[in-house]
Structure formats: C-alpha cells, structure tokens
Amino acid sequence: MRLPVSFLLMLSLLVLSPPGYAADPVRARQGMVVSNDLIASRVGVEVLRQGGNAVDAAIAVGLALAVTYPAAGNVGGGGFMLIRLADGATTFIDFREKAPASATRDMYRTVRNPEAIRSDYQGQQMRMALSESIVGWRAPGVPGTVRGLEMASRNYGKLPWKQVVTPAVLLARDGFEVHFNLAESLKNSTRLLGRFPETKRVFLRDENFYQPGETFQQPDLAAVLQRVADQGSKGFYEGETARLIAKAMQENGGEITLEDLKNYHAVERKPLETTYNGHHIFTAPPPSSGGVGIVQMLGMLEGSGYQEGGFNAASTWHYVAEVMRRYYADRSEYLADPDFYAVPLERLLDKRYLAARRATIARDKASTSEEILPGKAAGYESMETTHYSVVDAAGNAVAVTYTLNGSYGSGVTVPGTGILLNNEMDDFATKPGEPNMFGLVQGEANKVEPGKRPLSSMTPTIVTKDGKLRMVVGSPGGGRIINAVFQAILNVVDFQMNAQDAVDAPRIHHQWQPDKLYVQEGVSPDTRVLLKAMGHDVTPSSYIGRLQAIVVREDGWLEGGSNSIPHGGAVGY
Secondary structure (H helix, E strand, O other): OOOOOOHHHHHHOOEEOOOOOOOOOEEEOOOEEEEOOHHHHHHHHHHHHOOOOHHHHHHHHHHHHHHHOOOOOOOOOEEEEEEEOOOOOEEEEEEOOEOOOOOOOOOOOOOOOOOEEEEOHHHOOEEEEOOOOOOOOOOOOEOOHHHHHHHHHHHHOOOOHHHHHHHHHHHHHHOEEOOHHHHHHHHHOHHHHOOOHHHHHHHOHHHOOOOOOOEEOOHHHHHHHHHHHHHOOHHHHOHHHHHHHHHHHHHOOOOOOHHHHHHOOOEEEOOEEEEEOOEEEEEOOOOEOHHHHHHHHHHHHOOOOHHHHOOOOHHHHHHHHHHHHHHHHHHHHHOOOOOOOOOOHHHHOOHHHHHHHHOOOOOOOOOOOOOOOOOOOOOOOOOOOEEEEEEOOOOOEEEEEEEOOOOOOOOOEEOOOOEEOOOHHHHOOOOOOOEOOOOOEOOHHHOOOOOOOOOEOOOOEEEEEOOEEEEEEEOOOHHHHHHHHHHHHHHHHOOOOOHHHHHHOOOEEOOOOOOOEEEOOOOOHHHHHHHHHOOOOEEEOOOOOOOEEEEEOOOOOEEEEEOOOOOOEEEEO
C-alpha cells in the first residue's frame, strides 16, 4: 500500500525542534510525538494528520524506529505501552519478551565465552564477560513487539493496521539518509556487530562503513514488515519469518523454536496509580519494577517538604537520594513477573509502610546502604532502550518504552530478515543474589523459568491533574530509567518547569548498591561538597536517562521536550 501523498515530502513540512542545543520546548496545538529519532517522530505526526489517534501513531513510530534506530528500535525485542484515552480510561500492554520453553534456572551459570571487553556504560569503566546471556544466539528471549503493537491496534487504534505499518515498510525498502550519529554508532559497534556474518553484512556493510549522507536500505527487513502489514502478527510469529528465525536458532545453538514464536502472547494489565501533590499518576505495573519505584518514591516524598530549599539545593538532592536508596533495596527482593511470583504490591505501596520508610530518613545525614535492608512489608536495560511519547488532538496519550536490551541487542541478525534480536535473557537473575554487570542486585523471584518475562526497569508514565492530561514521559537508561522519570515528574509538578527544562535539568541516581550517589554535570560544586559532608559518596556520571516528555499547559498547548536533540526530538502540528 502506498500513501496517497508523497510521504517524505509531507514529513518535511512538519514542525521540528531546533537542533544541537538546549532550547525552549517545541509547542503545538493539535498533536505531538517525541522520540529518539526525528524520522520516526515525523512518521507519527503524519499518521495523526491522516486521522489516526495516538495509538495508531505510537504503532507507526515503533515500527519506524525498528528501521531508523537499530540500536534499540525493534521488531526483535519487546516492551511496554501505557495508554490513557481522552475519556479517562487507561490500560497497559505488556509485550515484554519471554524465556523460551527450553529455558532453565541454571542455563547461564557457566560463562562459556570468557572474553572480556571494556564498557563505558553510565560513564564507568568496567570489565565484563561475554556471557551467552549477553551475546549470541542463546541470549534472546521470544520477541514481543509485533504482538503487542497488534494488540494495541486491534483494541484501541482507529486506522487500518496496514496503513500504520506501511511507513516502516517504505523506510526499509527505499531507505533513509544516514546521519552522523548513526554512522558513528554502527562503526563504533564493530566489536559486537562484526562477530556475526549476517550482522556484519547488513549493518557494517562488511566494514565498508556507512557514511553520513548515504542511503541505508534494508530490503530483507522491508520484506518482513510487508508480511506483517499483509498478515498481521501471524506474518511474524508464523510462516516465512518464523521459519527463518527458528532455522537460524537451530543452526546456531539458540533456544527459540517455532512453537515458542507461535505461543507468544501480549498481555493487558491494569496500570499502577497514585496521587501526588494534586496530580494523578498512571505508571507501569510488574513485570516492570519502575512503576513500583515511582509510587514508592512519590509516597515517601509526599508531605515531606523536601523541596523547600529549591531545585538543586543540597537538602533537596539529599532527600531525593534517600528515597531512591530505600526503593532500590525493596526492588532487589520483591519484584518479578507477576504471572510467576506473588509480588506483594499491596504491602509495598501501603501508605503506612511508606511513611515508616520516610521516618528513617535524616534531614542532614546520609544513610548507609548496609543499614537499609529490603523492607519487611533486578535485571537492567542498557542505555539503548528507547522511549517515545504521543498525544493526539482528542487528548489520547500513549507512552511506549521498548528495547533490545543492550545496544544492538545480542548482536545476531537472522539471515534473510534483517532482524536484530534482543539479549533480554540477561535481565533475569542468572545468579540470584549477586549483582548483574551494572551493579543491580536481583533476587530469587527473578530467576530464569520457561515462559517467564524478566524484570524490567522500563517506566512509561502518564500524569493528569483535575482529570486533564498533564504529562507523558519515559526514558531509556537501565536501572536509571526509574530515577530519570521520577525526577522529570518532580521537575514539572514541584518545580513548575516546562517540558524542555524538565528533561534538561541535571539529575542524580542512587540504586542502593553500590552505595554511591551519581550526579550529573549541573549539580554545582558547592552542592557536591555539602552532599559529601552529609556522608554521600558523590560520583560524577554523564548519563542518567534520556527523557522524552510531553507536557500539557493549562491553556491546552502541548510542549515537547527531548534529551535526544539533534537526531531525535519533538515534532508537532
């Protein structure tokens, strides 16, 4: 199916955020999309212009990102979609990957590939083993993205499925212009992508690297997307695409079978809800750990007066860090896939419990993580998870966070498909009780089991006030996603920032273990000295999330704020 008007010409006419520097938010009256890639954001707004609603646009954006943002956009991964309709109804679509039927608790106990590599993730230099849960054919969980997007279209979309898939087909078939950051990302990922012949051929052009300004065409992926457009999710989970995935798995020692693909299903869940400072928050339930964190941390802050010193005051950062520390201690013990583990949500979110946790916070002295245990009442995603936010003219809102897990996932591309597969199996507690490679401790609840979804930090969130839409927000960033989203909410609700200021403001991160307070540039030297005097181990960090937010002003104007300028950003009309 071809679009009735020259697609790329229409996209060029839309409102774009100024490139290259922090700026005022992009403002629009009718609709807005904020994502990590401007091409995908333009696709979403064009779908809104064609009469689609926010769900239709979100589907089109997700599939476009699979073409234009291969480090994290995907059809070979999974994620979460939070929807709030204009009439106030809400739902949460869980299309997180699942462990194959052959998965066992101890399948990754032995590191079969002990090669060590350097990682500067989150600004830290560290060494890690290339476990089979991280790289290669045994790392992927069963992908969920296509099933989840189809569920959203069937239950809440407005346009025909084929119409919202077609833009991605065209981008893959006809190609798009490679920008500088993409060219550098592909080239700098040679160590991973060059390990696998098909990945090397498709994404590295056999080391004849793509240069800025060249056209990147992906005919195999276009064929996969065309089958999805024509046949729905069956065009991915059954038939030719499924056969190619299962064949490659069998030939390379992977775990996913035809039956695993055919049996995958997305799930609708009830969003978590809470109130905070006159606002209503809707956020992600388990198997996300993020929504629990948002509710817990806001609950500990409620009525504390933490913000009286003002934004960027040492007293403010101290109190925020202390509530973070207490939530992450609980995260390590109590959270997992609710279909496999009885997550004690009622106890964890009880206001009396949160008040008791708040009472342990001293105003002028840091706790130590040794003394903060999981209350008597985790997996990671790398920075290459991605988030996008959508609002339409009717007031429908969608927040989507989805991922391949690590940058470019497992590194493997299924021959004949152009599909990069995730490395989501490493989000399970492959060794319960021990920290994963980014320091997050995970408990027995998140152990590997067949058909189980791994614990996630992805935290798509929607905020309302007096029944009206106020904010749509989310972020990539692994275990730091939760704190990035948490602080964006505080910036808007407590410090009255606009959308761009809310995402540009410096952030902090504490995750209980290791007992360090990570701070971004922008937290003043004097403030850092005061935090150290309180007992915090202050550690510089360049990366604490990459937020994509839409804020609705009282006069109805939409504001888009993005941490992804110049190649991502807000597009509105």
